[in-house]
Amino acid sequence: MRHILAVLLENESGALARVVGLFAQRGYNIDSLTVAQTEDPTLSRLTLVTRGDDQVIEQITKQLHKLIEVVKVSDISESAHIERELMMVKVKASGEQREEIKRCADIFRGQIIDVSPTTYTVQIVGTSEKLEAFLEALAGSQILETVRTGVSGISRGEKALAL
Amino acid sequence: MNQKHQPEMLSGGAMVIRALRDQGVEYVYGYPGGAVLHIYDALFQQSEVKHVLVRHEQAATHMADAYARASGRAGVVLVTSGPGATNAVTGIATAYMDSIPMVVLCGQVMSHLIGDDAFQETDMLGISRPIVKHNLSVRRPEDIPAIIKKAFYIAESGRPGPVVVDIPKDMTMPNQKFPYEYPTEVKLRSYNPNSKGHPGQIKRALATLLSAKKPVLYAGGGVILGKASDELTELARRLNLPVTNTLMGLGAYPATDRQFIGMLGMHGSYEANQAMHHADVIFAVGARFDDRVTNATKKFCPNATIIHVDIDPASISKTITAHVPIVGLVKPVLQEMLNLLDKQADKASLDQAALEQWWQQISQWREVHGGRFEQRSDLLKPQAVIEAVWRHTKGDAYVTSDVGQHQMFAAQYYKFDKPNRWINSGGLGTMGFGLPAAMGVKLHYPAAEVVCVTGEGSIQMNIQELSTCKQYGLAVKVINLNNGYLGMVKQWQDMNYDSRYSSSYMDSLPDFVKLVEAYGHVGIRVTHPSELDAALEKAFSIKDKLVFLDIHVDPKEHVYPMQVPGGAMNEMFLSKTERT
Numbered sequence: 001m002r003h004i005l006a007v008l009l010e011n012e013s014g015a016l017a018r019v020v021g022l023f024a025q026r027g028y029n030i031d032s033l034t035v036a037q038t039e040d041p042t043l044s045r046l047t048l049v050t051r052g053d054d055q056v057i058e059q060i061t062k063q064l065h066k067l068i069e070v071v072k073v074s075d076i077s078e079s080a081h082i083e084r085e086l087m088m089v090k091v092k093a094s095g096e097q098r099e100e101i102k103r104c105a106d107i108f109r110g111q112i113i114d115v116s117p118t119t120y121t122v123q124i125v126g127t128s129e130k131l132e133a134f135l136e137a138l139a140g141s142q143i144l145e146t147v148r149t150g151v152s153g154i155s156r157g158e159k160a161l162a163l
Numbered sequence: 164m165n166q167k168h169q170p171e172m173l174s175g176g177a178m179v180i181r182a183l184r185d186q187g188v189e190y191v192y193g194y195p196g197g198a199v200l201h202i203y204d205a206l207f208q209q210s211e212v213k214h215v216l217v218r219h220e221q222a223a224t225h226m227a228d229a230y231a232r233a234s235g236r237a238g239v240v241l242v243t244s245g246p247g248a249t250n251a252v253t254g255i256a257t258a259y260m261d262s263i264p265m266v267v268l269c270g271q272v273m274s275h276l277i278g279d280d281a282f283q284e285t286d287m288l289g290i291s292r293p294i295v296k297h298n299l300s301v302r303r304p305e306d307i308p309a310i311i312k313k314a315f316y317i318a319e320s321g322r323p324g325p326v327v328v329d330i331p332k333d334m335t336m337p338n339q340k341f342p343y344e345y346p347t348e349v350k351l352r353s354y355n356p357n358s359k360g361h362p363g364q365i366k367r368a369l370a371t372l373l374s375a376k377k378p379v380l381y382a383g384g385g386v387i388l389g390k391a392s393d394e395l396t397e398l399a400r401r402l403n404l405p406v407t408n409t410l411m412g413l414g415a416y417p418a419t420d421r422q423f424i425g426m427l428g429m430h431g432s433y434e435a436n437q438a439m440h441h442a443d444v445i446f447a448v449g450a451r452f453d454d455r456v457t458n459a460t461k462k463f464c465p466n467a468t469i470i471h472v473d474i475d476p477a478s479i480s481k482t483i484t485a486h487v488p489i490v491g492l493v494k495p496v497l498q499e500m501l502n503l504l505d506k507q508a509d510k511a512s513l514d515q516a517a518l519e520q521w522w523q524q525i526s527q528w529r530e531v532h533g534g535r536f537e538q539r540s541d542l543l544k545p546q547a548v549i550e551a552v553w554r555h556t557k558g559d560a561y562v563t564s565d566v567g568q569h570q571m572f573a574a575q576y577y578k579f580d581k582p583n584r585w586i587n588s589g590g591l592g593t594m595g596f597g598l599p600a601a602m603g604v605k606l607h608y609p610a611a612e613v614v615c616v617t618g619e620g621s622i623q624m625n626i627q628e629l630s631t632c633k634q635y636g637l638a639v640k641v642i643n644l645n646n647g648y649l650g651m652v653k654q655w656q657d658m659n660y661d662s663r664y665s666s667s668y669m670d671s672l673p674d675f676v677k678l679v680e681a682y683g684h685v686g687i688r689v690t691h692p693s694e695l696d697a698a699l700e701k702a703f704s705i706k707d708k709l710v711f712l713d714i715h716v717d718p719k720e721h722v723y724p725m726q727v728p729g730g731a732m733n734e735m736f737l738s739k740t741e742r743t
Binding site for chain 1: 288289292293296297298300317351352353354475476477480481
């Protein structure tokens with residue numbers, strides 16, 4: 001099962017290495033990981049997508065809690081939540097292809113954020129599934145490069161992961 | 164008139180030592196080197212914190228570790244950067260696996276050189292990360308008191324463990340002084356280790372326990388670390404529960420008590436493993452269901468409802484699902500259970516008829532193996548040696564051990580009646596632990612009898628420490644169960660590899676008696692059973708010298724009982740020819 005863990009940790013050097021090291025040492029999966037400072041500069045917020053059965057996820061959560069610099073952990077995929085990922089795709093775009101790619105980007109509510117005579121760079125925001133669907137839709141085009149941020153997630157409603 | 168308090172101005176190096184003093188540290192174990200010379204100079208200029216110079220940094224960590232195991236307080240290590248720090252790694256991992264509080268101060272190259280592959284630079288924060296409870300680095304000299312306070316707080320609270328503090332040399336410059344004040348307390352928003360346990364869960368646990376017909380109290384090292392031996396003993400006696408201890412928990416419940424059914428697990432007693440397997444309620448306290456206890460987890464105790472008390476939530480339901488989990492320090496949880504028993508005096512016992520039957524069953528199991536071993540008049544049996552050591556020390560010694568057959572014999576045949584007396588590397592299984600561990604205990608408890616049970620393989624992993632023993636007059640007694648083989652390796656090769664002794668025969672052993680004499684100690688060789696008592700008597704009558712008994716024991720002996728790999732708790736080999 002895919003789970004999205006949100007982690008608040010002290011914004012200190014080495015804290016991220018401890019989280020990543022924990023996953024490597026104990027053989028847990030990381031599908032994606034994003035991290036940045038929060039509105040409180042002493043805290044970082046990390047969103048981690050992992051896979052495992054209930055027992056594994058429970059262990060991951062407990063082991064994360066054990067790290068001294070981890071302040072809070074929440075499995076946001078346990079209840080209603082929103083997840084977003086941003087992707088930039090550089091794609092070969094010349095001749096008739098240019099119009100086709102533009103249309104495709106519009107359908108996915110993407111934006112063309114860079115243009116050259118032979119390429120477009122498209123920015124897409126959405127769930128990981130949507131991003132993958134867009135790549136499939138581009139299957140006929142020549143993709144030069146993709147870059148994805150990994151998933152960021154937040155709970156719906158008043159539920160908040162904060163101090 | 165109020166005088167405004169003026170904090171003393173100290174250099175970073177002096178602050179390290181002053182902070183240790185203010186933390187109440189008496190001894191530091193270590194080895195000097197370039198990156199810690201300022202700290203060593205500060206050590207030299209005072210007399211309250213004493214330093215013990217080991218011969219290899221691994222020994223410093225084991226000394227600190229054993230002091231912690233015997234006293235319950237964090238041991239302190241001081242080593243230099245690079246090789247000094249990496250030599251300490253095995254000892255840090257040993258402490259980590261057994262949840263032992265320890266503070267390891269490591270020198271580091273100058274801040275501006277970090278990352279340049281400077282001389283004696285290693286990334287000790289990176290290297291130690293998987294084997295510490297936490298690690299810290301000093302970036303500003305004025306932070307040193309707060310960082311050291313924090314290190315001790317983290318090491319000693321909650322589930323204890325080692326904490327490494329990385330100190331770049333320029334943080335300790337003698338000519339740069341800063342106001343020194345040692346903090347009285349530490350608060351961390353992300354770390355709150357003191358839990359007394361959920362009252363509702365404690366009630367549920369007690370109700371479950373009182374409903375048992377075949378209960379077993381399974382107590383581990385957490386009871387010793389949590390200083391809860393008295394509470395555990397009282398609860399067990401009030402309810403007449405059979406008690407088994409893990410390798411780490413030996414002494415948590417008195418071994419000579421009639422309710423004690425021995426150690427459990429791979430080399431546990433027949434009756435302990437049978438009782439666990441057939442139990443209907445297992446009350447696990449400060450134990451972690453590790454693989455050397457459970458055998459195959461799928462076949463583990465099929466009928467048992469499991470109550471599990473542990474301060475570390477990650478230990479609960481990690482390998483075996485707990486039906487009644489309690490996250491909390493074992494001492495307040497057990498105290499609360501005793502309080503509840505007081506309040507419900509009328510219904511504060513188990514079904515007595517069922518319990519009586521259960522005890523009868525356990526008595527029958529006790530007859531089956533009963534710790535028997537072959538008695539020989541021509542050959543020294545390692546088990547007989549341990550029994551003799553127990554007699555000669557009246558069961559009251561601190562016993563440290565190395566790792567292997569001798570460790571298991573010591574665990575099985577030395578009956579520990581008190582906590583903190585059995586000091587061994589249970590989790591990591593570190594050969595070379597025993598001698599430095601004995602030294603660490605002897606230094607702090609000079610009047611106590613301290614015995615190191617070892618083998619000719621393990622002792623050679625830190626034998627250089629005989630020199631440290633001489634320097635500090637550490638009169639420990641070394642019981643070297645010399646069978647000429649790496650005994651446990653040989654046992655497995657006998658059982659699984661048709662006795663092909665691949666690299667388990669040590670065919671160039673030193674003359675241990677001459678060797679210890681060269682270090683300035685007393686050596687006695689024992690080769691025949693008739694010599695044993697006299698040799699032990701002599702050894703224990705010499706109070707001011709290290710005595711090394713090189714005891715030649717039966718090289719063919721195996722440790723039994725032994726669980727059948729991949730089986731249930733109660734599937735065991737009972738001797739070379741019998742299995743359940």
